[in-house]
Amino acid sequence: MADGNAFDLLDYDATARLGSELIATVEAGVMPPWGATGTEACTPRATWLDDLRLTDDELDLLRQWTDGGLSEGDPDEAAPLAVPDPPALDGVTDTLLGSTYSLTGDEEEYVCTVFDPALEGTTWLTGLALDTNHPGAVHHALWFLERNGEALANADAGEPYACFGATGRFAVEILGGMLPGTPVVTYPDGSGLQLEPGDVIVQQVHYDAGEPLDVLTGVELRTTTSRPALNAGIVEISESGNPDDLQEGPGDDAGPEFRIPAGTEGHTETYRWAVPSDYPELDVRAVLGHMHLAGVALELGVERAAPEPEEPEEDCLLGIGAWDFDWQRLYWVDTDASPALRVRGGDTLQLRCVYDNPGQTDIVAGTASTDEMCVGTLFVTYEGEPIPNSSFESDG
Secondary structure (H helix, E strand, C coil): CECCECCCCCCHHHHHCCCCHHHHHHHCCCCCCCCCCCCCCCCCCCCECCCCCCCHHHHHHHHHHHHCCCCCCCHHHCCCCCCCCCCCCCCCCEEEECCCEEECCCCCEEEEEEECCCCCCCEEEEEEEEEECCHHHEEEEEEEEECCCHHHHHCCCCCCEECCCCCCCCCCEEEEEEECCECEEECCCCEEEEECCCCEEEEEEEECCCCCEEECEEEEEEEECCCCCEEEEEEEEECCCCHHHECCCCCCCCCCCCEECCCEEEEEEEEEEECCCCCCCEEEEEEEEECCCCEEEEEEEEECCCCCCCCCCEEEEEEECCCCCCCCCCEEECCCCCCCCEECCCCEEEEEEEEEECCCCCEEECCCCCCECCEEEEEEEECCCCCCHHHHECCC
């Protein structure tokens, strides 16, 4: 963004006009957008896949070009420009579409749809993606699994319904989510989440306020009937989980509460969750943090009850020192270049979110963009029998 306007770097003239601004934004860590830079207190041991940050050699080359007068060079000798394809889910096995839903455009709207994949036998889910005719209107989407038949008893398959703040009507397990910068959910290679006949998927889409629209939205699925070597799971600690996880902090008047007082900078909310002792050993394969517009920084780590010899007792899993609501993503661990990152029963997960609230009213927890959230999510794999994702969530 330049002065709030989108721009591209697809030709020489467009790039040269930015001049020294290019090197300044790169050196400041603003571009390319990459939040997982670590903080003073939380620097992960992980090496990330698809790290967008420039190497020292690439940064030095950019400095030479800007310091040397932004020379165009010979266009005939230019290397072909590689334009990546938009992110998409490879190997889609099924697409489930809902009916049309009319948005008023007057305010943010949350719309849920129950999708029945009509499974005939045990199946493993390996990926999901949103299918919509108005992607520009979508703020985010979440997918949940409902196993007990309550969803179809309370909602017709494929028929959207308003569901502000929650799926409503029935209990669900998290499957993943599409956020700005993370448009596709894929489980780690060699893993899958077990589904059985009768299981249904509940999709919740958060639409931004704007213009009246008739939206047609569905979900793309990638599944297999061959059992993967590993189970996939999602571990989440957040402000919507067990209230006992919230720690007393600054500005709390009567015990722990999620409230960001008006006129404050650097306000913190902290959550701690004791992992049940009977949990299997979990390999952390990807990490996600989520806040809204008042967010400044986020730290997610584990305190190990019995660390292995090569493991630190306190281990940072994700540190975002300069939160940017418009550039959120799932950070995948490069397992070939990183030490194993593991969480076990008896360990404690800690999540710390930092906020600035220059306004005149307090900010509380909620799902609207003007409310706040504090979410830390781990995509994990593990051996043995599958465990429902609901047992991985810090919900008491």
